Amino acid sequence: xxxxxxxxxxxxxxxxxxxxxxxxxxxxxxxxxxxxxxxxxxxxxxxxxxxxxxxxxxxxxxxxxxxxxxxxxxxxxxxxxxxxxxxxxxxxxxxxxxxxxxxxxxxxxxxxxxxxxxxxxxxxxxxxxxxxxxxxxxxxxxxxxxxxxxxxxxxxxxxxxxxxxxxxxxxxxxxxxxxxxxxxxxxxxxxxxxxxxxxxxxxxxxxxxxxxxxxxxxxxxxxxxxxxxxxxxxxxxxxxxxxxxxxxxxxxxxxxxxxxxxxxxxxxxxxxxxxxxxxxxxxxxxxxxxxxxxxxxxxxxxxxxxxxxxxxxxxxxxxxxxxxxxxxxxxxxxxxxxxxxxxxxxxxxxxxxxxxxxxxxxxxxxxxxxxxxxxxxxxxxxxxxxxxxxxxxxxxxxxxxxxxxxxxxxxxxxxxxxxxxxxxxxxxxxxxxxxxxxxxxxxxxxxxxx
Amino acid sequence: xxxxxxxxxxxxxxxxxxxxxxxxxxxxxxxxxxxxxxxxxxxxxxxxxxxxxxxxxxxxxxxxxxxxxxxxxxxxxxxxxxxxxxxxxxxxxxxxxxxxxxxxxxxxxxxxxxxxxxxxxxxxxxxxxxxxxxxxxxxxxxxxxxxxxxxxxxxxxxxxxxxxxxxxxxxxxxxxxxxxxxxxxxxxxxxxxxxxxxxxxxxxxxxxxxxxxxxxxxxxxxxxxxxxxxxxxxxxxxxxxxxxxxxxxxxxxxxxxxxxxxxxxxxxxxxxxxxxxxxxxxxxxxxxxxxxxxxxxxxxxxxxxxxxxxxxxxxxxxxxxxxxxxxxxxxxxxxxxxxxxxxxxxxxxxxxxxxxxxxxxxxxxxxxxxxxxxxxxxxxxxxxxxxxxxxxxxxxxxxxxxxxxxxxxxxxxxxxxxxxxxxxxxxxxxxxxxxxxxxxxxxxxxxxxxxxxxxxxxxxxxxxxxxxxxxxxxxxxxxxxxxxxxxxxxxxxxxxxxxxxxxxxxxxxxxxxxxxxxx
Ligand code: SF4
Ligand code: SF4
Numbered sequence: 001x002x003x004x005x006x007x008x009x010x011x012x013x014x015x016x017x018x019x020x021x022x023x024x025x026x027x028x029x030x031x032x033x034x035x036x037x038x039x040x041x042x043x044x045x046x047x048x049x050x051x052x053x054x055x056x057x058x059x060x061x062x063x064x065x066x067x068x069x070x071x072x073x074x075x076x077x078x079x080x081x082x083x084x085x086x087x088x089x090x091x092x093x094x095x096x097x098x099x100x101x102x103x104x105x106x107x108x109x110x111x112x113x114x115x116x117x118x119x120x121x122x123x124x125x126x127x128x129x130x131x132x133x134x135x136x137x138x139x140x141x142x143x144x145x146x147x148x149x150x151x152x153x154x155x156x157x158x159x160x161x162x163x164x165x166x167x168x169x170x171x172x173x174x175x176x177x178x179x180x181x182x183x184x185x186x187x188x189x190x191x192x193x194x195x196x197x198x199x200x201x202x203x204x205x206x207x208x209x210x211x212x213x214x215x216x217x218x219x220x221x222x223x224x225x226x227x228x229x230x231x232x233x234x235x236x237x238x239x240x241x242x243x244x245x246x247x248x249x250x251x252x253x254x255x256x257x258x259x260x261x262x263x264x265x266x267x268x269x270x271x272x273x274x275x276x277x278x279x280x281x282x283x284x285x286x287x288x289x290x291x292x293x294x295x296x297x298x299x300x301x302x303x304x305x306x307x308x309x310x311x312x313x314x315x316x317x318x319x320x321x322x323x324x325x326x327x328x329x330x331x332x333x334x335x336x337x338x339x340x341x342x343x344x345x346x347x348x349x350x351x352x353x354x355x356x357x358x359x360x361x362x363x364x365x366x367x368x369x370x371x372x373x374x375x376x377x378x379x380x381x382x383x384x385x386x387x388x389x390x391x392x393x394x395x396x397x398x399x400x401x402x403x404x405x406x407x408x409x410x411x412x413x414x415x416x417x418x419x420x421x422x423x424x425x426x427x428x429x430x431x432x433x434x435x436x437x438x439x440x441x442x443x444x445x446x447x448x449x450x
Numbered sequence: 451x452x453x454x455x456x457x458x459x460x461x462x463x464x465x466x467x468x469x470x471x472x473x474x475x476x477x478x479x480x481x482x483x484x485x486x487x488x489x490x491x492x493x494x495x496x497x498x499x500x501x502x503x504x505x506x507x508x509x510x511x512x513x514x515x516x517x518x519x520x521x522x523x524x525x526x527x528x529x530x531x532x533x534x535x536x537x538x539x540x541x542x543x544x545x546x547x548x549x550x551x552x553x554x555x556x557x558x559x560x561x562x563x564x565x566x567x568x569x570x571x572x573x574x575x576x577x578x579x580x581x582x583x584x585x586x587x588x589x590x591x592x593x594x595x596x597x598x599x600x601x602x603x604x605x606x607x608x609x610x611x612x613x614x615x616x617x618x619x620x621x622x623x624x625x626x627x628x629x630x631x632x633x634x635x636x637x638x639x640x641x642x643x644x645x646x647x648x649x650x651x652x653x654x655x656x657x658x659x660x661x662x663x664x665x666x667x668x669x670x671x672x673x674x675x676x677x678x679x680x681x682x683x684x685x686x687x688x689x690x691x692x693x694x695x696x697x698x699x700x701x702x703x704x705x706x707x708x709x710x711x712x713x714x715x716x717x718x719x720x721x722x723x724x725x726x727x728x729x730x731x732x733x734x735x736x737x738x739x740x741x742x743x744x745x746x747x748x749x750x751x752x753x754x755x756x757x758x759x760x761x762x763x764x765x766x767x768x769x770x771x772x773x774x775x776x777x778x779x780x781x782x783x784x785x786x787x788x789x790x791x792x793x794x795x796x797x798x799x800x801x802x803x804x805x806x807x808x809x810x811x812x813x814x815x816x817x818x819x820x821x822x823x824x825x826x827x828x829x830x831x832x833x834x835x836x837x838x839x840x841x842x843x844x845x846x847x848x849x850x851x852x853x854x855x856x857x858x859x860x861x862x863x864x865x866x867x868x869x870x871x872x873x874x875x876x877x878x879x880x881x882x883x884x885x886x887x888x889x890x891x892x893x894x895x896x897x898x899x900x901x902x903x904x905x906x907x908x909x910x911x912x913x914x915x916x917x918x919x920x921x922x923x924x925x926x927x928x929x930x931x932x933x934x935x936x937x938x939x940x941x942x943x944x945x946x947x948x949x950x951x952x953x954x955x956x957x958x959x960x961x962x963x964x965x966x967x968x969x
Contacts, residue, residue, distance in 0.1 A: 006752065011463055090457075167463065248761045249752035259762050327455050332462040339457055358456045359464035368469040368525055369567040373695045374647060375467075383752035385700055409751045414461030421467040422567075428459045 004230035005243040007381040009415045018290045018297035019170040025301045032305030033344035034096045039134040041067035052079045057107040069142045070132035074283035074303035076105040131275030137265035140348040149257035155194040156260040160201040163236030166331030171286035171299045176210035180217035186273035199224040206231040234413040289315040293324045293354030309341035325358040333414045363423035376416035386416040393433040473526025479636035487626035491541030499536040502548035506532030509556035534574035537627025551577035571737040617680040630680035637689025646693035653709025654688040661717035697737040701749035712736040814893040818882020819862035822853025842957040844870040865958035871950040881958035888920040904947030926952045
């Protein structure tokens, strides 16, 4: 039986472009750039300075406080500079730049399997923190924080997110096919932190090979099971996944742990296994380079800090004779448009997608007045009423937007915009309105303190 | 080169459905009904449809141009409005009606309120009502083969049985879009492809049927319920009018309430009112309630609904029965009980009503077959509810009896006939015939014509003209001066009633000679 949540949309998957491309390790030659703010929380503090030698796996920036994460070098060489560079968000932000010597000399003692059967809970958390692991699914929440909720014994589900519902993306599919054993080992380690939890691996049913591989890997593990999910966007969204597995909806003001769930991306779980069992920190992860505008869509194991330009070359570059309309980090539903490829891959980058047709551009041409057809309401996985929210936002009625329509609950999944026949820019409006309301609240708070 | 890349914010892909696509599909889903309408009613119906669609689109075009608005006339919504309006018009409606209606629908109801997505009632329905109010009769007089005929709805209202199969296939008369089958196909298609919300159309249909069954006075008789469902625009209203995006509520619960409201109102109008257009009004009233519904029923995000909050707190779900609010259970029970009670009362009184009728008619039979001792009922069941023959107008054979004398020999025959061609409603009479076919006389059991005019048909001067004649059919002389046996003088100033009576007598005679006496 397949499981799912209420709402959601069925965009064209386009996964056939890259889904059979096996993971390839890619070693870049150019300079490597490591932003200090790749995660949610305070940016890390650089602990190297110009001309310092570094090795693969060496910590180059230290977490600043509990909700923060270390930054690890993925190459060997010499620190070239600590300066502002353009990053994925499009803004300039503080980065460590390393001159790559091309040798990738690793730090001593890394990558050797240790016996972890007796390892303590504290040690697991410590190794995860030392490894600089953050959620690789997108948001980048520090994993050691997520794994340390207030009441660990209240956790009922440890959910491995292998849904990969974003169209085009296939790297986690490949990871599950090839590293199923390691992922299950990672889950076993996580389960030690949560004595009363069972673990569920959610995989969309468009990945039969991955489901088969994981099914095989979990045999004999009594607390872990595989749950095939209906292929539907945003099945891999944290809210939707929890709704599917645990049957609970929760507001954005709560954390998954508040309803007894811990959700981690399969990539993150793999990183946990590498960190705890092999003492290998997080400096590389899987990524898909895909889209109709790419010559050879592929899945890579990429080193953090690699420039997207180099990565694209590894996939054959742009296809000749086509007009590229849009380049995204991430998939077409939640990804960000890039203005240049001279931007470093960071921990949360899961794809480079090159589109020949921009839906936003087409939408601008085809836009009409809202029909009140209610399709947006039907698909909203959060149960909101986008058509009314858009009306309220347009009328500037922020009180109605927030209080009556619960506009702040929007998780910006994009389903409503995707499905709207009148091509209204709903999600875009909601992101802006949310930002505006938050800014006003901060201003009001600051005013109140004075 | 990089400057050529778009930087707009996500999502970066879009579904293929556009406003125009939805409108085209809705238009297409109405085409089968329109096609049947044209096939049954002929070219005039086609003209009405074409004119309605063209003038709708043209109105929007003119409005766009005059007010220098962005071009919206091509998005297809005007064409849908036009087609929908045409389907609600009579096939013999004068050709200015669709044009005027479309202009009203588009300019007044839609564009003046801000265009697509802003109108507060369904433009097509509003236009139909506008036409009804302005031109009344020419809209509701329906013709079948050039003869004025009552619609199935009028027949139903008069309490007569109708031909459900004909209504289903659209050949029973009525508006252009009266083929229930074609409408159902279109509507179910729209629903199955998620173009319309099932909670609206099905709550309309279900609540209508249930209310009709409970309070319609005939219980859950499928023939009765189907006749009401297939007639008078219920299917068109439920699938195409009530589901209109703009004029229906936003939340699922609101949509269901709105649907039930329309269904119940529609059924109430049917039972307690007499207008054959009542379903249009109930949809319009539903439309008008939408802002109210939308104000009070705003759905909460999933996480804020009661069940979710309970789940967040780790509580178990309550059993189903406990989750339904008590007042709802109580109201449902009351409605059910009173419905059953009403149906029961009807079933009980039905017998006494029938008995009274029988007594009245057997008195009449005795009057027109005086030498009979007892009566034997002939089997007339296959005639029930059907117009008898083709030459007598809307005439129905109710009953036929064979009179026997004391020794069991046939003493004569009597036929009870109702005609709907009277000036002021139905006329029911009995014709009595001898064993050899000579008319004994006629007697009225139901005559409610204008006093001093049609009512005078009940006077001996008129009635006695039939007695003692042995003819195959009578002939009405409007100017008077009857000489031969088969000629009847009309009552001056009441030719309609006179002719209805003569036709009814002729029908009875024909039935008597061809069936009862087996000639
Ligand atoms: S999907 Fe678009 S057109 Fe339909 S109700 Fe929502 S905003 Fe309006
Ligand atoms: S973007 Fe927000 S409003 Fe739109 S579907 Fe997603 S959660 Fe609902």
